[in-house]
Amino acid sequence: MKKNYSLAFLLLLVVFIISLSLGQRMITLPDWLSLIIGKASRSLTLTFWNFRLPRSLVALLSGAGLALSGYLLQGVTRNELADASFLGINSGAGLFVMLYLGLFAQGSPFLLPVIAVVGGLISAILVYFIAFASRVNGLSMNKLLLSGIAVNAGMGALTLLLTIKIAKESYQFVMSWLAGSIWGVTWEHAVILFVWISFLGVLGWWRQPILRLLSLGRENALSLGVAVDREQTYLLAIAAMLASVSVAFSGNLAFLGLLAPHIAKALSRNFSYSMTALCGGIIVLLADTLGRMLLTNGEVPAGILIAIIGAPYFLVILLRRNF
Known part of the structure; x- marks a missing residue:
């Protein structure tokens, strides 16, 4: 167990360094030495500190956040297929952020996560109450997932409809962002994301004992005094x-x-909160780095590369389940 954690941390460190090194402007070993001793050129310093480092940090943090979200959803629903993208949460957050970026392209980055949270929570509330309204002896987790698919489709349709109304100068950026491209982030974005993910991550970790009790089933959890x-x-x-x-x-x-939760489970032999966060960060860092290297001009969004792996894996799990 400890060996797996050590290997995961080592892999994260290696991938993080590779992410910082690769791109249109390659950072070689002599460049690293010049950065360490403070004798790097102005262009290299600008590339590393203003562009490459905050981008890698945002990739790491967003990967950890989405991975922990999947971990909690799978634990609460007791369904290994649960994911925020299937429950309409990602689409709801994306719809509200798209509106904000489309209407206020120069808006404050401090408002960006707040607006995304509003959109995500509205989608989650819709999913929850649709499933809750048809419950029999408690919340039906299968209906929760089916409700999420319906809400996700609706939010996705609204997003596509609203892209028509976006100004031409904002359209390319919005479409790239919706595809999962970590582009144009700054230190301000990285710090804001760090604060949010740290706070919410600690809240999720603090509720781990309750999550383990919920995994025993509704009746068992009720008998142990869990609301x-x-x-x-x-x-x-x-x-x-x-x-x-x-x-x-x-x-x-x-x-x-x-x-991420499935990979973490394979590595730690059970669902591990911290291992899931590590796996999520590694996956997004790898996808973002590879996306920068595949094309000579431009880049492939990390979201597309993750979906290429995730979609077949989802189908494999789906075919293995008995419905």
Whole structure:
């Protein structure tokens, strides 16, 4: 167990350094030495400190946030297919952020996560109450997922409809952002995201004992004195906010909340909160770095590369389940 954690931290460090090094402006070993001793050129210093480092930090943090969101959703629903992108949370956050970026392109980055959280929570509330309204002896988790698929489709349709109204100068940026491109972020974005993910991540970690009790089933949890409906609502809200804040800065990285908890489980032999965060950060860093290298002019959004892996994996799990 400890060995797996050490290997995961080492892999994260290696991937982070590779992410900082690769791009249109390659950072070689002599460049690293010049940065360390403070004798780097002005262009290299600008590339590293103003562009490459905040981008890698945002990729790491957003990956951790979406991964932890998937971890909480899978724990609450007791369904290994649960993910914020399937429950409409990502689409809701994306819709509200798209409106904000389309109408106020120079808006404050401090408002960006707030607006994303509002959109994500509205989607989560719609999903929750649709499923809750048809419950029999408690909240039906299968209906929760089916409601999420319906809300996700509706939010996605609204997003596509509203892109027609976006100004031409904002259209390319918005479409790239919706595809999951971590582009144009600054230190301000990285710091804001760090504060949000740290706060929400600690809240989720603090509720781990309750999540383990919920995993025993509704009747068992009730017999142990757990207020099941209240705790489910609380954990779903944390998961929705984690996903929404991450989407605000990295775009819609679908399937990440599905992949990261499963990889963490394979590495640690059980669902591990911290291992899930590590896996999520590594996946997004790898996807973002690879996306910068695939094209000579431009880049492939990280969200597309993650979906290429996540979609087949989702189908494999779906085919293995008995419905």
